[in-house]
Amino acid sequence: MTTPPSQVLARKWRPRTFDDMVGQSSVVQALRHALKSGRLHQAYLLTGTRGVGKTTLARLLAKGLNCESGPTDTPCGTCSACLSIDQGRFADLLEVDAATNTRVEEMRELLENTQYLPVAGRFKVYLIDEVHMLSRSAFNAMLKTLEEPPPHVKFILATTDPQKVPVTVLSRCLQFSLRPLPARQIQERLHFVLEQEGLTFDEHALPLLAEAAQGSVRDALSLLDQALAYGSGEVRRDAVRAMLGTLERNSLLHLLESLAQQNAPQLLAIADEMAEHSLSFDHALQELAVLFHDLALVQAAPMAPTLQESAHDLQNLVTHWDPTTLQLLYQITVQARKDLPYAPDERSGFRMSLLRLLAFQPGSPPSPEPSVTHAPSQIISQPLPLYSAAPPDTPLPPIVQTPIPPAIDDWTALVKRLSHTGLTYELARHAEWLGTQHHQIRLRLPRSHAHLLSFQESLRTDLEAILRCDLKLHIELGESSGESLADQESRAYQISQHKATETLKHDPLVQALSSSLQATLVESSVKPISIPHREE
Ligand SMILES: Nc1ncnc2c1ncn2[C@@H]1O[C@H](COP(=O)(O)OP(=O)(O)OP(=O)(O)O)[C@@H](O)[C@H]1O
Ligand SMILES: [Mg+2]
Ligand SMILES: [Zn+2]
Structure with a gap:
């Protein structure tokens, strides 16, 4: 198996020049013009959905401002300012993630520093990402500086949700909105990256990835990462189609399990995971309706020929709902799809639909002994013996080289202690333990579950945390001998x-x-x- 590129493609292929940007031409043009003519505004606001180039453009602007041959719209890429901005360690580019630094004191401290001159470049650039997350008082603290920053300071604010930015802030910024990219342009980018990486690919697989990415270049590249893992270093159309299909089906089956167990936190965690894998929520609801339909059919006519193929993984679920409830759940799902365009955003719309499905299930919250299949809720709530001894904020002792503890002898018991849920857990659940040599754990995974291989890194780190030692995982594909969890x-x-x-x-x-x-x-x-x- 060829190893896929070690650095995630999205990070590796972040554009380093304005010419390298895909799409967003009017914004790119305006920023280039400003840099060339030296007519720069003191604060810019870049808006747009995720993975369309906000952070990238902000960094390019910082580079153009600070390049030793600048200010320029063609930063050289080789001076120390350009290099350290690319590596994310330029002293005068202050990136603040407002999602985690929302407190007003932090904002004040940050703003107090604006008075000091830049240490490495021409301008101090403040990049405040996800700016809509700032608290109202943090916004207020910012207003004054935003209006009249010292001449050596530039603000670049970025947000996916401009509606939540107060008008007082909006009115002080020059606003640019980035658009979701057309599939065509995304496809060209994928083509370019694959060629540069010298990887084998089927041109016809690319439209599938580009479509699934729904306008986000980042999502397209991370799907490409997964497709490469899935296709053992190659991108093949059938494999991509299967990957996109299984990713979704697995997530949905998981959703149904959590729903059956009335495990709300897990339900929402899976929804987040789906967003990370950029599965379309609209399509997910459609497929969810199909699953409820199939479940209803399995109940009504277990032997119906149309079902034979898809029904076997529903057997575990079918007993959870009576026919009336299934009708209701189906109805809610179909309606949820119609409502999706009116939701504040697709993710919230999807979340609310899941919670509605949960709310309309009959019966009380789950008993501590859930009935069918594995019980992630149980896994989460069971204190792990290793961690429970120490209060939560005591740092864990560092990982040391130790022999594999005997606990590994019982693989299935170990699996139940994993902290991951979702697909990482699925990988472990379907894997059989073959043996442990030195620090290598050898596992076998049924071919039918090969798509789970892309989660081996998170499984490995999870196992390391439990077993407290460095580990390697070796997973081979093969026939199962029936011993997996x-x-x-x-x-x-x-x-x-x-x-x-x-x-x-x-x-x-x-x-x-x-x-x-x-x-x-x-x-x-x-x-x-x-x-x-x-x-x-
Ligand atoms: N317009 C684009 N042209 C080329 N690559 C892009 C573009 N937009 C995004 N990318 C790719 O996606 C990655 C992430 O982009 P970026 O960080 O700019 O997204 P963002 O809009 O800031 O997203 P978020 O809202 O999630 O922060 C980049 O490293 C790059 O590989
Ligand atoms: Mg960003
Ligand atoms: Zn430079």
Whole structure:
């Protein structure tokens, strides 16, 4: 397996010159003109959805202002100012993430420093990212300086949500809005990056990635990263299609599991994870409706030929909802899709729909012994023996080279202690432990789950944290011998469902019903009350 490029592509291919920017031509033109003519405003506001070039342009502007041959719209890229801006360590470029530094004191401190002259360049550039997150008092603290900053200071504010920026701030900035990029341009960028990297790719796979990225160059590049991992270093159309499909289906099945367990935090965490993998929420709702439809069909007609292929991974879920509830959940999902354009943004719209699905489920919050499949809620709430001994803010002892503790002998027990949920957990759940040599853990993953390989790095770090030692993971693809946690759980479930069905068949009431009314027992609707613990 060829290793994919080690540095994430989006970071590696951040444009370093204005010429290298994809799209956004009117904004690029205006900024270049300002740099060339030396007519610079004291504060710029760059708006636009995620991954369209806000931070990139802000850095380019900082470079143009501070390049030793500048101010210029063609920063040289080789002087110490250009180099250190590219490496993110230029003393006069102060990047503040307002999402984490919202406190007014921090803002005041920052602003007090504006009076000092730049130390390395011509201008001190303050880049305040996600500026809409600042508190009102922080905004107020900023107003005065924003209006009349010292001549050596430039402000660049960036936000995905300009509606939340007070007009008093807006009116002091020159505002530029960046647009989501057309798929065509994104596709060209992917092509360019792949060529520069000297990687093998199928041209026809690129439109799929470009479409899925929904206007964000960053998302396109991180999907490309995943596609490379998925396709063992190559980008193939069938593999990309499968990857996009499985990523979504897995996330949705996970959503359904969390819904069944009424695990709200996990539900929302999965939604976030989906956003990170830039899955489309509209499409997700559509597919969710399809899943509820399939579940309803599985209940009504377990043997329906249309279902055979997709139904097997629904078996675990089907017993969670009665037919009426499924109808309701389906209805909510379909309606949610119609409402999506009216939501403040797609992510909130999607979140609200999930919470609505949760709210309309009958029954009380889950018992501490959830019934079916793995129980992430249980995993989260179970204190990890390793960590529970120390109060939460005591730093963990540093990772040291130690032999692998014997705990690894029970892989499935180890899996249950992982702190990751979602796809990383799925990777562990479906993997079988083959052995441990020195610091290398060898695992086998069924080919059908190859798409999970892209989560091996987070699995590795998670295992390192639990086992307290440096680790390598070696995962091979191959036939499963039925020993993974997933296999064990599905066996346990089948046994308990079989038991439950048998018990019901012999139940006098059921027998009376079937003889007097010709009623038949719909076996797939039988739900075991709790699965036997696998040690039993
Ligand atoms: N217009 C663009 N041209 C070329 N590459 C781009 C463009 N926009 C984004 N990228 C790529 O995406 C990555 C992230 O872009 P950037 O940090 O500028 O996004 P952003 O708009 O600031 O997003 P966020 O709102 O998430 O901070 C860059 O490193 C670059 O690889
Ligand atoms: Mg940014
Ligand atoms: Zn330079």
